[in-house]
Amino acid sequence: MVLFPTTTESAGTPGGRPALTIDGETISRSELFGAAAAVAEQVAGSGPVAVNATPSIRTAIAFLGCLQAGVPAVPVPPDAGPRERSHILSDSGATLWIGNRPDDLPDELATLTVDSAATGTPPAEPDPDSAALIMYTSGTTGAPKGALVSRRALQAQVDGLAAAWDWTPEDVLVHGLPLFHVHGLVLGMLAPLRIGASLVHTGRPRPASYAAAAEAGGTMFFGVPTVWSRIAAEPDSCRALSSARLLVSGSAGLPPTVFRDVQALAGQGPVERYGMTETLITIAARLDHDRVPGWVGEPIAGVEARILDEQGYPVISDGDTIGDLQIRGATLFDGYLNRAEATEESFSDDGWFRTGDVAAKNDQGQHRIVGRAKQDLIKSGGYRIGAGEIEAVLLDYPGIEEVAVVGVPDADLGQRIVAYVVGELSDETAVIDWVAGQLSVHKRPREIRRVDELPRNAMGKIQKSLLS
Structure with a gap:
C-alpha cells in the first residue's frame, strides 16, 4: 500500500498547477515531496514528532515528511495555551518539535527547521498498520486523549470520499480550515495529496478569498457552518461559487436556512458528512444523491453504521426514531495512546465504536445526526x-x-x-x-x-x- 504516490507520472498536477497554495505561497508536487523527503531523512527512527500546525507550506512539508518516514506526527494547535501544549507533548512522548518554537517548550525538546528548498530521497514505504498521526480530541471530559490513526485508516478515508464525491486529480480544493483537525488536515490536505489534486488554502476562510479562488478555477470548497453562513451573507461572494463542482460542510450541523441561502445564490447547497477524530469521516452525502439539509448521507466504502435503542436493538429506519450511533470499519482509530481502559470502554462487546452521538436513519440508508448523547439527547x-x-x-x-x-x-x-x-x-x-x-x-x-x-x-x- 502506497499512501502518497511519488512516481514520475504523478510528480506534477494536471495543467502544471501547484500541488499546494497556502496563503499565497505555492509549491509544486515534486518540490513538496523532495522537501518532505529531506525531513523524513532527519526524523527517521525518532519517536513522535510534534508539528506546530500553522497554515503554511512548511507545515505541509513537515507532516508529509513524518508520514514518509513512518514517524507519528502530532498536530499541535498554533493557539494552544501552555497547559494544553504541555499535555500534548508529554502525553504523546514527542521527541522533536517542528515549527515556530514557543518560549515554554522544555529545553530537552529539540527543534527541527524545515527548508522548503531542500531535497532528499524518499524512504521505503512504511508499514500500512503503523501510526501515522496522534490526534488529540477536544477533551470535553478530562484532558484530551491522543487517538492513534494508522496509515491504512487514512487510505480508506481518502479513497472512500474520493468515490463518494468523484474526487479526481483534476480538482482544485479550496478551504481555510485549521490543519490540526481531521477536517482541515486529513480531508483538506492529505486527501488531495493522495488523490493528486491541488489544494488552495486561503489562510483564513474569508468569503472574498473563497470567491477569488472560485474565479481562479477552484472546483471543491470545504467549510464549517460558520464559514457558509458568512459566505451566504455576502451575496456576490456566494454567487461566485456557482462555478464550483462541489461544496462541503462539516464539523457541525449546517442550519437549513444557511443551506437554502447558499443554494439560492450558488445554485447548490453544501453536501454534509459526519465523522470524528476517532473514526475519521465515516458517513457522507454522495455527489449523485439529492441533497437534503440536515442529512449526512450513508457510510463510505469500508465502513458500517448502526443505530441502537436503549435496550441495544436497532431502531426503526423511519427517519425519525433516534438512537445511539455506532461505527465499525476501515477508518477507525487504533485506540487512545496510553489509555487502554478508555479504549476498551469506547467499543461495544461486539467491536463497534460508540460515537456518543444520537442519530436517525431513513429507509434509504441516509443518516441524520441529532447531536451528542450527553448534551443533545434530552429525556423529558x-x-x-x-x-x-x-x-x-x-x-x-x-x-x-x-x-x-x-x-x-x-x-x-x-x-x-x-x-x-x-x-x-x-x-x-x-x-x-x-x-x-x-x-x-x-x-x-x-x-x-x-x-x-x-x-x-x-x-x-x-x-x-x-x-x-
Whole structure:
C-alpha cells in the first residue's frame, strides 16, 4: 500500500498547477515531496514528532515528511495555551518539535527547521498498520486523549470520499480550515495529496478569498457552518461559487436556512458528512444523491453504521426514531495512546465504536445526526428528544439567527427543554407555539432565553456545557 504516490507520472498536477497554495505561497508536487523527503531523512527512527500546525507550506512539508518516514506526527494547535501544549507533548512522548518554537517548550525538546528548498530521497514505504498521526480530541471530559490513526485508516478515508464525491486529480480544493483537525488536515490536505489534486488554502476562510479562488478555477470548497453562513451573507461572494463542482460542510450541523441561502445564490447547497477524530469521516452525502439539509448521507466504502435503542436493538429506519450511533470499519482509530481502559470502554462487546452521538436513519440508508448523547439527547416526560431537530425548526422562525437547545433538570419532567436564542424576538410564547405546531407538542421548548452570542470553540462548534 502506497499512501502518497511519488512516481514520475504523478510528480506534477494536471495543467502544471501547484500541488499546494497556502496563503499565497505555492509549491509544486515534486518540490513538496523532495522537501518532505529531506525531513523524513532527519526524523527517521525518532519517536513522535510534534508539528506546530500553522497554515503554511512548511507545515505541509513537515507532516508529509513524518508520514514518509513512518514517524507519528502530532498536530499541535498554533493557539494552544501552555497547559494544553504541555499535555500534548508529554502525553504523546514527542521527541522533536517542528515549527515556530514557543518560549515554554522544555529545553530537552529539540527543534527541527524545515527548508522548503531542500531535497532528499524518499524512504521505503512504511508499514500500512503503523501510526501515522496522534490526534488529540477536544477533551470535553478530562484532558484530551491522543487517538492513534494508522496509515491504512487514512487510505480508506481518502479513497472512500474520493468515490463518494468523484474526487479526481483534476480538482482544485479550496478551504481555510485549521490543519490540526481531521477536517482541515486529513480531508483538506492529505486527501488531495493522495488523490493528486491541488489544494488552495486561503489562510483564513474569508468569503472574498473563497470567491477569488472560485474565479481562479477552484472546483471543491470545504467549510464549517460558520464559514457558509458568512459566505451566504455576502451575496456576490456566494454567487461566485456557482462555478464550483462541489461544496462541503462539516464539523457541525449546517442550519437549513444557511443551506437554502447558499443554494439560492450558488445554485447548490453544501453536501454534509459526519465523522470524528476517532473514526475519521465515516458517513457522507454522495455527489449523485439529492441533497437534503440536515442529512449526512450513508457510510463510505469500508465502513458500517448502526443505530441502537436503549435496550441495544436497532431502531426503526423511519427517519425519525433516534438512537445511539455506532461505527465499525476501515477508518477507525487504533485506540487512545496510553489509555487502554478508555479504549476498551469506547467499543461495544461486539467491536463497534460508540460515537456518543444520537442519530436517525431513513429507509434509504441516509443518516441524520441529532447531536451528542450527553448534551443533545434530552429525556423529558418519558420521551427521548433530539436537540438538533428542535434547533432546525427554530432557525426557520423569523428573527432567530442562532440557537442552542439544551435539557435542564426539572423535578416534574426529568429534563425541561430550554432554547438559547440569538436574534430579535417580540413574542417568546409565539416561538414556543411555532415549534409545537411543527413538531410533536412534547418537543416544544418550555423556555426561551435570549443571549447576545453562543459560546463556540475554535472549530465553530457551540459549547453547550457553558450554557446554564
